Amino acid sequence: MADAEGKNNTCGTICLKYLLFIFNLFFWLAGGAVMAVGIWTLVDKSDYISLLSSNTYSAAAFILIGSGAVVMLTGILGCCATIREQRGLLRVFFVLLLLIFLLEITAGFLAYVYYQECFPLCYQLNAELRADLKEKMVQNYQQPGQEHITRAIDNLQQDLKCCGSNSSADWREGAWIQISADRRLVPDSCCKTPTVGCGLRDHPSNIYKVEGGCISKLEEFILQHLIILGSVGLGIALIQIAGMIFTCCLYQSLKEEVY
Numbered sequence: 001m002a003d004a005e006g007k008n009n010t011c012g013t014i015c016l017k018y019l020l021f022i023f024n025l026f027f028w029l030a031g032g033a034v035m036a037v038g039i040w041t042l043v044d045k046s047d048y049i050s051l052l053s054s055n056t057y058s059a060a061a062f063i064l065i066g067s068g069a070v071v072m073l074t075g076i077l078g079c080c081a082t083i084r085e086q087r088g089l090l091r092v093f094f095v096l097l098l099l100i101f102l103l104e105i106t107a108g109f110l111a112y113v114y115y116q117e118c119f120p121l122c123y124q125l126n127a128e129l130r131a132d133l134k135e136k137m138v139q140n141y142q143q144p145g146q147e148h149i150t151r152a153i154d155n156l157q158q159d160l161k162c163c164g165s166n167s168s169a170d171w172r173e174g175a176w177i178q179i180s181a182d183r184r185l186v187p188d189s190c191c192k193t194p195t196v197g198c199g200l201r202d203h204p205s206n207i208y209k210v211e212g213g214c215i216s217k218l219e220e221f222i223l224q225h226l227i228i229l230g231s232v233g234l235g236i237a238l239i240q241i242a243g244m245i246f247t248c249c250l251y252q253s254l255k256e257e258v259y
Contacts, residue, residue, distance in 0.1 A: 013085075016250040020082045023243045028075030030236050035068025051136055051152050071100065071236075078243070087251055094247045101240045130215050134165035137214075138174025141187065154189035160217040162210045163190035168202055170213070 041061040074096045081089030137153055140146040157163055163186055164170035171177055171186045184199035190207040191198040198206065210217060 013250065013253045016246060016253055017082050017085070020243070020246040020250055021079060023239065023246055024075045024078035024082065026239060027078065027236075027243060028072050030239070031068045031071030031073075031075055033068070034071060034236075035065050038062065038064030038066075038068060051133055051149070051156065074100065078247075082250070090247055090251045094244060094251070097240050097244050097247065101237055101244070104237045104240075130165060133215055133218075134170055137165050138170055138176065141174060141176045142180050143175060154187065156214055156218070157187070157189040157208070158194065160214060160221060161192075161208045162214040162217045163208045164213045165215050166213040168207060168209060168213075 038061045041064070074093065077089065077096065078093045080086075081093045136149060140149040141153055142150050168186050168190060171190075176187070177185075181199075182197075184197065185202040186199045186207055188194050188196065188199045190202075192206065192208060201207070
């Protein structure tokens with residue numbers, strides 16, 4: 001009878017080990033995905049970031065990279081604890097999972113509170129961002145020593161299919177149109193089919209005319225990515241709950257085998 005009970009305990013422990021190992025594999029992959037998103041934001045979208053006066057977006061990318069690295073290390077620790085069946089490592093793994101989970105919940109709650117409290121100030125912040133982006137676009141475009149700004153603006157207008165900070169009319173106020181426009185009304189990157197000199201016509205059939213200009217498209221872009229990141233974070237948090245349950249069960253099973 002005791003042998004049968006021991007076999008059942010052993011079988012249950014093996015099942016829990018496999019479940020926890022599979023969880024750690026998914027957890028490790030999730031950490032890698034989060035870190036990859038942070039690196040992608042810095043590398044592929046660095047042009048967009050260079051146009052913004054705020055460091056919030058680059059800071060968010062570094063936070064993603066750091067968070068992803070911590071999650072990956074935690075996943076590796078979980079695999080070691082599972083394979084070696086060490087209760088001490090399982091305790092450390094559980095505590096790390098709990099801390100990451102609490103940080104995610106706290107960050108999500110604070111973000112929600114900040115979003116709710118933002119409404120009286122959002123217009124002011126938005127106006128400041130618009131003014132700063134407009135100044136960079138119309139005053140620095142194709143100016144000596146501002147090649148990175150020029151490249152960033154061209155990429156922004158082509159990728160987001162927009163023209164000008166607030167509208168295509170912004171280009172009439174800048175240094176570019178007075179010095180190097182060569183009779184063009186807007187940069188060639190405003191055109192739906194970019195070719196040399198296509199900016200001579202600013203008709204809607206030729207260029208992107210978007211209500212709110214590039215700043216509104218940039219806001220939409222950031223909001224869409226925040227929603228995606230929030231959904232991924234919620235998914236990881238739910239997975240962590242399962243991981244904590246498996247860890248507790250395996251810890252208890254190993255404890256029973258010892259006694």
